[in-house]
Amino acid sequence: MNASPLTLAVFAGVIALTLGITFWAGRRNTGAGDHYVAGGRLTGSQNGLAITGDLVSAAAFLGTVGLFATQGVSSYFYIVGPFVAFVILLTVLAEPLRNLGRFTMADVVAGRFRSRGVRASMAVNSLLVTIFYMIAQLVAAGALISLLLGVDYAVAVLVVGVLMTAYIAIGGMLATTWIQIVQAVMLLGCMALLVVLILARFGFDPMAMFAAAADSGAKDLFTSPSGLLPGLDLLSLAIAVGLGTAALPHILIRFLTVPDGREARRSMNYALVWIGLSFAAVPVIGYGAVALLGQEAITDAAASGNLATLQVSDLLGGPVLFALVAAVAFAVILATVSGLVIAGSGALAHDLYSSILRRGRATEREQVVAGRAASVAVSLVAIAVSLGAQNTNISVLGVLAVVVAASANIPVLVLLLFWKRLTSAGVIWGIASGVGSAVLLILVGPQVLGDGALFPLTYPSLASVPIGFLGCWLGSVLGGRRHRDDQSSFEEMQVRAALGVTTSGGEAPVDRTTP
Amino acid sequence: MVQSGRSESPPHVPDLVAAAQAMTRRRLRFALPLCLVSFGGFMLVTALSGFSDVLDAPVVGPLTWLFLLLTLGFPLVGVCAVLYRRRAEQWDEERAEVLRAVRSTS
Numbered sequence: 001m002n003a004s005p006l007t008l009a010v011f012a013g014v015i016a017l018t019l020g021i022t023f024w025a026g027r028r029n030t031g032a033g034d035h036y037v038a039g040g041r042l043t044g045s046q047n048g049l050a051i052t053g054d055l056v057s058a059a060a061f062l063g064t065v066g067l068f069a070t071q072g073v074s075s076y077f078y079i080v081g082p083f084v085a086f087v088i089l090l091t092v093l094a095e096p097l098r099n100l101g102r103f104t105m106a107d108v109v110a111g112r113f114r115s116r117g118v119r120a121s122m123a124v125n126s127l128l129v130t131i132f133y134m135i136a137q138l139v140a141a142g143a144l145i146s147l148l149l150g151v152d153y154a155v156a157v158l159v160v161g162v163l164m165t166a167y168i169a170i171g172g173m174l175a176t177t178w179i180q181i182v183q184a185v186m187l188l189g190c191m192a193l194l195v196v197l198i199l200a201r202f203g204f205d206p207m208a209m210f211a212a213a214a215d216s217g218a219k220d221l222f223t224s225p226s227g228l229l230p231g232l233d234l235l236s237l238a239i240a241v242g243l244g245t246a247a248l249p250h251i252l253i254r255f256l257t258v259p260d261g262r263e264a265r266r267s268m269n270y271a272l273v274w275i276g277l278s279f280a281a282v283p284v285i286g287y288g289a290v291a292l293l294g295q296e297a298i299t300d301a302a303a304s305g306n307l308a309t310l311q312v313s314d315l316l317g318g319p320v321l322f323a324l325v326a327a328v329a330f331a332v333i334l335a336t337v338s339g340l341v342i343a344g345s346g347a348l349a350h351d352l353y354s355s356i357l358r359r360g361r362a363t364e365r366e367q368v369v370a371g372r373a374a375s376v377a378v379s380l381v382a383i384a385v386s387l388g389a390q391n392t393n394i395s396v397l398g399v400l401a402v403v404v405a406a407s408a409n410i411p412v413l414v415l416l417l418f419w420k421r422l423t424s425a426g427v428i429w430g431i432a433s434g435v436g437s438a439v440l441l442i443l444v445g446p447q448v449l450g451d452g453a454l455f456p457l458t459y460p461s462l463a464s465v466p467i468g469f470l471g472c473w474l475g476s477v478l479g480g481r482r483h484r485d486d487q488s489s490f491e492e493m494q495v496r497a498a499l500g501v502t503t504s505g506g507e508a509p510v511d512r513t514t515p
Numbered sequence: 516m517v518q519s520g521r522s523e524s525p526p527h528v529p530d531l532v533a534a535a536q537a538m539t540r541r542r543l544r545f546a547l548p549l550c551l552v553s554f555g556g557f558m559l560v561t562a563l564s565g566f567s568d569v570l571d572a573p574v575v576g577p578l579t580w581l582f583l584l585l586t587l588g589f590p591l592v593g594v595c596a597v598l599y600r601r602r603a604e605q606w607d608e609e610r611a612e613v614l615r616a617v618r619s620t621s
Contacts, residue, residue: 076585080557084588087553087595091546207576214577222579223571224564231565238561242554265603272596276589283586418543491532498535498542499610 003149004319010327011149018167018334021178025171032354032367035172036103036346037256044263046181048270051254053180055082055245055271056187056278057336058140058329059398066305068286069298072221075286077234079279081242086275089246090268095261096417096497097252104343105249105409106351107256112416112493115424116356121431123351125408126249128435130344131382133248133401134337138386141333144306148326153390161383164337168345168375173257176338183328183335188274190328191281194309197316198288206284212291221290229456236462244402244461247409250343261500285309292316341375344382349374399459400442407464408434415472417497420490425479426472433471437464530620534613538606545602549595556591560584 003011033039042050060079067075100111106122138157145156167175202208213221224234245251255264289298289312301307313325349370354362362370408431415422415430441460446453457463492503560581564570570581 073579073582073585076582077561080585080588084553084557084592087592087599088550090596091542091549091599207578210578211576222573222577222582223568224581226565226568226571228566231562234561234565235558238558242557262603262607265600269596269600272592276593280586280589418539491535494539495531495535498538499531499613501531501614503531 004323006319007148007323007326010323011330014327014331014334015163017182018163018179018331021182022167022171022175025175025178028174029170029172030368031364032103032350032371034174035368035371036342036350037253038173038177040257040259042177042257042263042267044258044266045270046177047254047258047263047267049184049274050177050180050257051251051267051271052274052278053182053184053187053332053335054251054254054339055275056184056332057137058144058332060279060282061187061191061332062144062306062309062329063140063304064282065286065289066298066302066308068221068283068305069289069295069308070303070305072219072223074224074234076283077238078241079282081238082245083272083275083279085242085246086268086272088243090265090272092417093246093252093413094255094264094268097413098255098258098261098264099497099500100493101253101256103253103256103350104346105252106347106355108252109412109416109427110355111496112489113424113427114489115428118424118427119351120356121428122412123347123356125404125431125435126347126351127344127378129401129405129409130249130340130347131378131385132397132404133250134340134344134378134382135385135389136397136401137333137337137340138382139389139392139397141337142386142390144333145330147302147307148310148329154387157383157386160333160337161379161386163334164341165376165379167334167338168341168379169372172371173342176335176342177257179331179338180335183331184274186328186331188278190325191278191285193321194288194313194316194325195281195284197321198284198292198312201288201292201316209284209288209291213287216290216294218290218295221287232462233457233459236457236459239465240399240402240406240459240461242406243410243465244404244406247405247413248402249347249405249409250339252409253343253346254339285312288312341379344378345371345375348378399447400439403438403442403459403461403464404435406461407438407468410465411468411472415469416493419472419476421476422472422490423476423479426474426476429475429479430468430472433474434464434468437467530617531613534617538609538613542606546599549599553588553591553595557585557588 029035064075064078067078097108101108104123105126106119109122110119138160141160142153142157145151145160146153167179199206199209202212255267258264258267286308289308292315293311298305298308298311301311310322310325314322350367353370354360354367411430411434412427438460441455441464442448444454445460446458495501495503564581570584571579573579574583
């Protein structure tokens with residue numbers, strides 16, 4: 001596919017806009033707080049839109065629409081799962097995370113445990129999840145952009161890679177946030193336009209559209225396969241896409257960009273509205289594409305159905321709408337990967353370099369330089385792996401990221417907040433067992449070994465999440481003396497999590513990692 | 516309610532701990548049913564769909580129970596968010612009251 005001048009012009013416009021935001025943010029990106037969490041000064045409405053930009057990725061805009069067009073209602077689990085899991089994030093995690101954390105997820109855990117091992121294990125976990133997810137996004141971006149613009153895959157990956165590195169190295173979290181806000185507004189507008197145009201073809205009668213999709217000769221799009229193994233696989237998928245998506249580090253650190261717990265809660269309320277509207281549009285566009293184009297035309301263009309959104313745009317609005325939707329898809333990719341770079345670079349620079357290697361003695365200037373250097377390093381690793389992974393099944397990496405996030409982060413965060421007997425050994429064992437079991441079970445599962453799989457589930461979260469909890473418990477019970485992770489640290493953490501102040505009455509959060 | 520402190524600690528520390536623990540308990544008592552209804556309901560629909568075909572029957576036109584129940588997740592989450600927001604505003608006031616009381620005695 002060769003891009004029209006119009007498509008190229010709109011892509012250039014997106015690049016110019018995002019770079020303009022980056023240089024504007026770069027002038028305000030002076031301290032560590034600015035770089036990692038935009039100074040913690042964002043409002044709930046801004047952060048809510050940015051969370052929308054972070055979460056509603058190209059996977060939802062292109063991938064899940066394609067899944068609806070090719071597999072039907074089974075795809076609904078991919079969007080309803082994360083959405084309902086956000087109730088847990090809103091009601092249980094958002095405010096305590098804001099009150100405990102400073103720049104990264106490891107800061108949240110360090111709010112209770114002084115051990116540098118705890119910080120290191122959480123940082124490595126965040127780094128792994130982020131890089132797995134970033135590679136999956138970059139490979140998908142490279143394939144999509146090379147298809148849309150007719151450029152080489154490597155050129156596409158390098159363009160996205162260089163842009164995402166520049167956004168973070170120059171503009172930090174402030175640039176990321178505003179790029180995500182702009183992307184979210186563009187995405188919401190684009191999806192609303194597509195829904196209106198699709199429904200207009202059916203006299204604004206959604207039932208007529210669904211009936212047309214059902215009568216289009218496509219396979220049954222409104223039922224899901226059942227049985228023992230499909231049932232276990234579906235349950236496991238629901239846990240992974242639900243809890244895993246809600247536990248991704250680049251989503252969780254967004255709560256650290258607002259001034260207090262109240263704004264963290266408001267962020268989630270705004271995000272739920274915008275994400276709900278975006279996700280509710282996905283089945284309409286997916287079934288609409290089948291009704292208007294037929295399933296065969298969609299799978300002929302791409303077996304995965306990833307081009308269904310673009311095909312239906314071309315049909316409904318010609319080259320102008322096609323160019324617009326392609327540009328929005330490009331902006332979505334850029335926004336998502338920039339959120340991942342800031343999360344990964346924070347784990348590397350703030351946790352591993354400033355807090356552990358420099359024992360918290362790095363100056364403000366050194367922290368900013370380290371943050372910028374780390375964003376370049378994290379991006380280079382992701383770009384290098386992505387360049388060699390063109391023919392890799394990217395779903396393995398995507399699955400790995402969400403399953404590891406669910407298996408390591410959820411047990412640790414829940415027990416950190418609510419289990420008094422959790423110790424630093426418990427946190428380390430929990431992270432190690434969650435990450436280890438998730439990686440191992442994916443490596444011996446159907447995603448990698450196909451028909452010869454030793455473990456039957458595609459998403460192993462049904463086993464790996466309980467293993468993560470078990471690891472936390474075993475580490476706490478068997479992991480030796482509890483030294484400084486005593487009752488008082490739990491009580492201090494409770495005060496900070498619930499009230500947003502320290503037990504001495506000062507403002508939370510504080511860093512308790514042993515220097 | 517702010518309680519009196521122990522003599523070996525700064526006077527306001529146990530007050531804050533007790534207030535934080537009470538607030539955490541109240542929050543959890545409210546949050547757990549919401550999580551159970553939303554995420555638990557989603558897992559129930561997932562299990563019913565995965566292990567049986569009871570949700571495959573068409574209800575309205577081609578739309579099956581599975582499609583409708585999953586769609587119901589959107590308004591359900593909206594209701595949970597509104598209920599939580601209202602209750603959380605009360606907790607904000609309680610928190611401010613606790614902090615005022617503690618700071619006035621420290």
